Amino acid sequence: MTDARRIIAHLRKGEAVSPDDLRWFAKGLADGSVSDAQAGAFAMGVCLRGLSEEGRVALTLAMRDSGHVMQWDLPGPVADKHSTGGVGDCTSLVLAPALAACGVYVPMISGRGLGHTGGTLDKLDAIPGYATAPDERRFRQVVKDAGCAIVSASAAIAPADKKLYAIRDVTATVESLDLICASILSKKLAAGLEALVLDVKTGSGAFLKTVKEAEALSRAMVDTANGAGCKTTVLVTGMDEPLAPALGNALEVDAAMRVLAGKDKGPLYDLSVALGAEVLHSVGIEDGEAKLQGAIASGAAAERFGKMVHGLGGPIxxxxxxxxxxxxxxxxxxxxAVEPGTVASIDGEALGLAVVSLGGGRQVETDQINPMVGLSEVIRLGSRLEKGDVLCRIHAARVEEADAAEAAIRAAITFGTAPKAQPLVRERIS
Known part of the structure; x- marks a missing residue:
């Protein structure tokens, strides 16, 4: 007979746990029959001993199946993208409507920011009236009509993950690759996807600071997602400086809209096209870069974004x-700049934390976000500046908060020898 103690004992000894046992445990997480103490012991066992690739796939599927799994009947493929998070990363706002304009349906379940990185839902909250938590009927209708909808996960999506994630946060088991994979992928797979592209970021503005760390997570994610039946590719991308020239919720919406309106290109545009091309290739649509570039240049992607915004309650x-x-x-x-020089390094995490201190992010889950604060016109690595040139512009609610942010920004931007240029996409893993 299956029970939590036996499963935990297997993990403690480093023994394999069967897919049936993992399904039982995920169901217990979702319905409350597994206690918090047992969930914590399970998380610690996985963190210390690890799961096999088969076990990781089984846990992911079990957590997916602990709640509602969406199914779609649409005249095109259903796909999505997930990012591990960085600063100035608003690719979802460009990518979802661009893919929709190319015939892909994107039911994008996104999250909120915590720590130094911003959350996609927090950015969309800056748009008056936009409902990030619609009911399923409205969610499905907007996906059908606009081709994309960016929303939060409902309570019915992967409830086992909600329980286990909260336990991981207070038991120092967040960094387990097995649990990270199961957490991210269970929610994405519950959206009924045919294909997924993952943007795993590395560098000063990312959670994963080294390429080695990013590669380890990427390979685990690809193996798990493909093993679970979802065609998945990873791009390992650089986050040694902000992706967009803006940090903060309303300011990042503005940056994304400038790309969709054809006013700006740069790294945000380039990465959105690169990620989108991977999605299109996965669903059998070739010449993806050209199609995405055309969708943006023609205004078709912006039109899809507008339909999504209005469909979810925003301005027409x-x-x-x-x-x-x-x-x-x-x-x-x-x-x-107080002296001439070349920008040698940018501490992206420090810039992100400066935005949090301005009120643009959360120190704890219950903090209220001020959508208007942040940074704009952020300088890029290698830029040659003269005295008086602008490093960035601070958008603050109060003068004293701007003072504190300015001190943090000056400490985060270092002058010296121009760094060696690095490609935006460091590696592709499939």
């Missing part, structure tokens, strides 16, 4: 005049 004319709807901070200050 948002795309045509988005700045009219976005909140603006009362204090805007230029941070100027």
């Amino acid at each position: 004319g948002f795309v045509e005049d988005w700045r009219r709807y976005m909140p603006e901070a009362p204090v805007i200050r230029a941070v100027e």
Whole structure:
């Protein structure tokens, strides 16, 4: 007979746990028959002893199946993207509508920011009226009509993960590759995807600081997702500086809209196209880069974004005049170079934490976010500056908060020898 103690004992001894036992445990997490103490012991056992590849796939599927698994009947493939998080990373806002304009349906279940990285849902909260937690009927209708919808996971999606994630957070088991894979992929697979692209970030602005760490997670994620039946590719991408020239929720919406409106290109545009091309290739659509570039240049991607925004409660004319709807901070200050020099390094995590301190992120889950604060016009690595040139602009609610942010920004940007140029995409793993 299966019980939690026997499963935990197997883990403690480093013995294999059967797929049936993992399914039983996930069901117990979801319905409460597994206690918090047992869930904590399970998480620690996995963290210390690890699971086999078969066990990791089985746990992912068991957590997916602990709740509602969506099924779609649409005239095109269903796919999505997930990022491990970084600073100035608003690719979801560009990528989802661009893929929709290319015939792919994107039911994107996203999260909120915690720590130094921003959350996609927090960015969308800056749009007046946008509902990030619609009911399933409305979610399905917007996906059908607009081709994409970016929303939060409902309580019915992977409830075992919600229980286990909270336990991991207080038991120092967050870093387990097995548990990371199961957590991320159980929610994504519950959305009924045919294909998935993962953006695993590495560098000063990422959670994974080294390429070695990023590669280890990437291979585990690819093996697990493909083993679970979802065609998946990973791009390992650089996060040694902010991806977009803006950090903060309304400011990142503005950065994404500038790309969709054809006003800006740069790394945000390049990475959105690269990730989207991987998705299109996975679902059998070739010449993906050209198709995505065309969707953005023609305005078709922006049109899809506008349909999504209006379908989820936002303004009907948002795309045509988005700045009219976005909140603006009362204090805007230029941070100027005090001497000439070349930008040698940027501590992306420090910039992200400066935005959190301004009120643009959370120290704890219950913190309220101020959507208008953040940084804009952030300088890029290798830039040659003269005295008085702008490093970035601070958008703050109060002067004293701008003062503190300026000190943090100056400490985060180092002058010296220009760094060796690195490609945005460091590696592709499939």
